[in-house]
Every structure is written in C-alpha cells, then in structure tokens.
Amino acid sequence: MTHLVFICGHAGTGKTTLARRLIGPLIRATGEAFCLLDKDTLYGVYSAAAIGALTGDPNDRDSPLFLQHFRDPEYRGLFDTxxxxxxLGIGVIAVGPLSREVRERKLFDHAWLGVPKDVKISVVWVSADEDTARERIIARGNPNDAYKLAHWDEYRQRRFTPTPEQCDGLLTFDxxxxxxxxxxxxxxxxxxAPRTSGATLPPVPG
Incomplete structure (x- = not known):
C-alpha cells in the first residue's frame, strides 16, 4: 500500500519543517520510499517570474490576481506530480496551505485528486498560535510574505480552525x-489511519 500524506495549514505553522521531520520515520515505519513535494519549491520560482511579468512584483503571492489565476494551477500541478x-509505488508527503481543499474535504477524494484508488490518504492539519506563526513569518524573511505582513488584519481573517464536520478523518497537529x-x-x-475519512480522531498533543 502506498501512502499520500498531505501536510496542510496556514503560513508560519511549520508545515515544511514538520514534513522534513516526518519523512525518515515514515520510511522506517512503512518500508516505503517517500518523496517530499513542497508546493512552493515546485512552483515558487516559476510563479514569481510569471506574476512579476504581469504586475512588476514577483512576490505578489497573496493578491487577488495571484489567488484567482495562479493558486489552483499550482495545486493541480502538485496533485499531478x-x-x-x-x-510508481513511491509514497508522497505533499506540503501546501490547502485550506480551501480542507474545508471542502476534497483531499479525501481519490478521483478529484487523480491518484490511484488503492493509495492510503492521510490529511494532517498543522496549527500554531497566531503570535508564534507571525513571529516565524517575520524571522524567515521570505519576500513572498510581504503582503501577509503588510495586510495582517486582512490575512488573519483567512486563518481558520476546521469545524467538527471538517475534522472527520483529519489528523490535527499543534x-x-x-x-x-x-x-x-x-x-x-x-x-x-483509515484509508478514507472515518471517525473523528483526537488531536495529536503538542
């Protein structure tokens, strides 16, 4: 059985750091080969060049223009990869915010994702308190975060905690x-974890 593990959550929650911590233990626990697919690593340079050509700002990744025209194609490329x-029988840890897909529960849908039916899907929602997340965003100094920091009150409204219904089958990690x-x-x-959504799982302590 091949595993697909989504590591999802808002900026500054430490998604990529967590994925890097997990990949070795998952290889040992499952006996599978795994690859790490981070959406920003896969598409960050290309999208920066494209949005820069359109707006003159290659870091314009939270603007309405970016969210309308670039967000979904980036994710589709992540799912296809x-x-x-x-x-090929290689397990995948896929990293990205994916908040809309978590709300709509699309990440449990093999057909929508375009992945084989026998793949075991796990969706991990990563959280961190708002102050910690903002401190991490500032500390990493990524120009892509400039819009978030300059419009923090607007951005923070997009941060959400999954509802009990959205948590069905979701693994949460503080x-x-x-x-x-x-x-x-x-x-x-x-x-x-069950191969598809099932009983609500209590959060992992942290």
Missing amino acids: AADNLR NTAPKPADDDALVARIVQ
Whole structure:
C-alpha cells in the first residue's frame, strides 16, 4: 500500500519543517520510499517570474490576481506530480496551505485528486498560535510574505480552525512547541489511519 500524506495549514505553522521531520520515520515505519513535494519549491520560482511579468512584483503571492489565476494551477500541478510518484509505488508527503481543499474535504477524494484508488490518504492539519506563526513569518524573511505582513488584519481573517464536520478523518497537529514524542504519535496515526475519512480522531498533543 502506498501512502499520500498531505501536510496542510496556514503560513508560519511549520508545515515544511514538520514534513522534513516526518519523512525518515515514515520510511522506517512503512518500508516505503517517500518523496517530499513542497508546493512552493515546485512552483515558487516559476510563479514569481510569471506574476512579476504581469504586475512588476514577483512576490505578489497573496493578491487577488495571484489567488484567482495562479493558486489552483499550482495545486493541480502538485496533485499531478504526486500521482505520477504514487503510480510508481513511491509514497508522497505533499506540503501546501490547502485550506480551501480542507474545508471542502476534497483531499479525501481519490478521483478529484487523480491518484490511484488503492493509495492510503492521510490529511494532517498543522496549527500554531497566531503570535508564534507571525513571529516565524517575520524571522524567515521570505519576500513572498510581504503582503501577509503588510495586510495582517486582512490575512488573519483567512486563518481558520476546521469545524467538527471538517475534522472527520483529519489528523490535527499543534506545531507551536512540539516534542519528539508528538512526532512519533503523528507517524503512528498516519500509518494506522483509515484509508478514507472515518471517525473523528483526537488531536495529536503538542
């Protein structure tokens, strides 16, 4: 069985850092080869060039223009690249905010994602308190975050906590100050998680 693990959450929650911590333990726990697909690594340079050509600002990644014309194609490319690896028997950890897809529960839909039906999907929602997330965004100094920081009151309205209905089958992880045991517990839940959405799982402590 091949695993597809989505690591989702808002900016500054530590999604990529968590994914890098998990990939080795997941390889050992499942016996599978895994690849890490981070949306920003895959498409960040290209999208910066494209949006820069249109607006003169290559870091304009939170504007209405970017969200309307670039967001969904980036994600479709992420899903298609994941599907190619999964068909080769390579497990995938896919990293991206994916908040809309979590709200709409599309990440549990094999057909919508375009991945083989026998793939075991786990969706992890990563959170951190707002102050910690903002501090991390400032500390990393990524120009792509300039719009978020300049329009923080607007951006923070887009941050949400999944409802009980949206949490059905969702694995939640508090990444504010995680301990190694928290990572171990999350790996165990990914390996043991149902193949599709099922009973609500309690959050991983952190």
